[in-house]
Amino acid sequence: MTRVCHALGFLMHQPPDTLNTMVEHQMGRLLQIIDSYQMPLKYLNSYQDCLKIHVGFSGVLLEELLSREVIDACRKIIDIPSMLNGYRESKNVEIIGLGYSHPLFPLIPAVDWDAQIAQGREIAREVFGHEPRGFFPSAKGFCPQMIPILKKYGYEYVILDRSAVKPKVKEAVGSCCGHDRYSSIGSLLYRQTEIGAVFISNGFDHLRAGDSPTKLPEALPSRDGASLAAGQQDLLIVDWLVIDDLIGRKISSLPEDCEFWEGYFSPYLEWRYKSAIAPRSVLLRELVPEMKMRPPLTLQVENICIADFQENGHFASIGRCSPSERKRAIEEVWRLSQQYHEVRSALLQKADRCLSHGQVDLADLLERVQKWLLKSQTDCYFSEEDESWAAKVYDNIKPALILLKEVKRQVW
Structure with a gap:
């Protein structure tokens, strides 16, 4: 049975x-x-x-x-x-x-x-x-x-x-x-x-x-x-x-x-x-x-729809069929990610110098930047039909950029 x-x-x-x-x-x-x-x-x-x-x-x-x-x-x-x-x-x-x-x-x-x-x-x-x-x-x-x-x-x-x-x-x-x-x-x-x-x-x-x-x-x-x-x-x-x-x-x-x-x-x-x-x-x-x-x-990779950037930095695969506001928001998330990882990599290479800036915990600042970055990637910002959702992504991107600017000011 x-x-x-x-x-x-x-x-x-x-x-x-x-x-x-x-x-x-x-x-x-x-x-x-x-x-x-x-x-x-x-x-x-x-x-x-x-x-x-x-x-x-x-x-x-x-x-x-x-x-x-x-x-x-x-x-x-x-x-x-x-x-x-x-x-x-x-x-x-x-x-x-x-x-x-x-x-x-x-x-x-x-x-x-x-x-x-x-x-x-x-x-x-x-x-x-x-x-x-x-x-x-x-x-x-x-x-x-x-x-x-x-x-x-x-x-x-x-x-x-x-x-x-x-x-x-x-x-x-x-x-x-x-x-x-x-x-x-x-x-x-x-x-x-x-x-x-x-x-x-x-x-x-x-x-x-x-x-x-x-x-x-x-x-x-x-x-x-x-x-x-x-x-x-x-x-x-x-x-x-x-x-x-x-x-x-x-x-x-x-x-x-x-x-x-x-x-x-x-x-x-x-x-x-x-x-x-x-x-x-x-x-x-x-x-x-x-x-x-x-x-x-x-599994193959070729048929999976993976978001990426072309050499000129513009959003490629999914962006081609996305509404303009949603496409722009996705591009900003990618730019923030790129900036975050570039700064993080630079700090790792300058570890000794970064440690000398005792007044500000740069590792803590970077962790906060990453939190804002991950929050900006929430699915509904890009999957909802109402484009007003895409605008909410900037509520997470803006504070992340402010913190990144502070990290750069402390080190460079």
């Missing part, structure tokens, strides 16, 4: 300084957002016997959730430290790593990938007490060149949309997924470095309006649905939900008046709790050994 398993993940992310700004101007909205972050935990406490979840917080969001201003503003209604500790202590939660500011990795300089991955992992470890084993890149923002960096920091698998993976030879993505067990897991290879892969199926999105939650396995795309009907292999459904999309709203396939948590998720869990044939909840870390057993799919 075919066994159906369900891996469910929730993504929590806000652009830099969003929550702190809401403390002053949108307190109601702030409480609504924080309450949405504790919703998975509420259901987890009620359905401990049949629910396991994955949770990923971006580094910039965790920093705000740890800020005294946000904690104090919400304290009378929501205990943020208690919420974070709930995720930390639960055995039914797997913490997933994100980039520090959840960037679109192909869109930012590769020289900044290491810091994005390292700092996102470090703050997750500090807050939740666990080393994340899985990594979720923003949207379809994955490049095979990321694999060695992910492995360097201890990641064992990456969670992807199938369309984000480009094989080096003419072979289907499914060729790295065995036919004895789950078709949604596999292994990827780039320059002798291998990492596990989990492919999102988004079963919830394939439900039709009015469908019962019991229809979830049957609603999958034909690739997985056919395998299930034929009983060829066990089926793993991988759903990844953005918490912000669920605030008082529905997922795309549900009826207009159907709120997600009470209108769909609660009945779904009730069915799973009572039914012997309902999907079994799993954590992806349990499947890492199976990922390692799969023949790896060798």
Whole structure:
């Protein structure tokens, strides 16, 4: 008999300084957002016997959730430290790593990938007490060149949309997924470095309006649905939900008046709790050994959309099809990155001289510049249709440039 398993993940992310700004101007909205972050935990406490979840917080969001201003503003209604500790202590939660500011990795300089991955992992470890084993890149923002960096920091698998993976030879993505067990897991290879892969199926999105939650396995795309009907292999459904999309709203396939948590998720869990044939909840870390057993799919670089500069310094690949304001903002992020790394390299070469400037800690100044740089690379600045988002990138670039100017003044 075919066994159906369900891996469910929730993504929590806000652009830099969003929550702190809401403390002053949108307190109601702030409480609504924080309450949405504790919703998975509420259901987890009620359905401990049949629910396991994955949770990923971006580094910039965790920093705000740890800020005294946000904690104090919400304290009378929501205990943020208690919420974070709930995720930390639960055995039914797997913490997933994100980039520090959840960037679109192909869109930012590769020289900044290491810091994005390292700092996102470090703050997750500090807050939740666990080393994340899985990594979720923003949207379809994955490049095979990321694999060695992910492995360097201890990641064992990456969670992807199938369309984000480009094989080096003419072979289907499914060729790295065995036919004895789950078709949604596999292994990827780039320059002798291998990492596990989990492919999102988004079963919830394939439900039709009015469908019962019991229809979830049957609603999958034909690739997985056919395998299930034929009983060829066990089926793993991988759903990844953005918490912000669920605030008082529905997922795309549900009826207009159907709120997600009470209108769909609660009945779904009730069915799973009572039914012997309902999907079994799993954590992806349990499947890492199976990922390692799969023949790896060798990836190519040529077809991956990687942002870069031409010799004249103008933004190339993605910029050609981006609105003008977004393109200009991306170019400024690249220029800031170039300036930061040039100054950092120069300081390393002049270490003795820099140490003589005892009044100002130049290393601390550079660290602050890097923080602003990484924040400027937040995904929504460049992925939202509203071009006003692109203008927000300068809120991070301007203070970084001021600090860089101070560093140069101290040394040169």
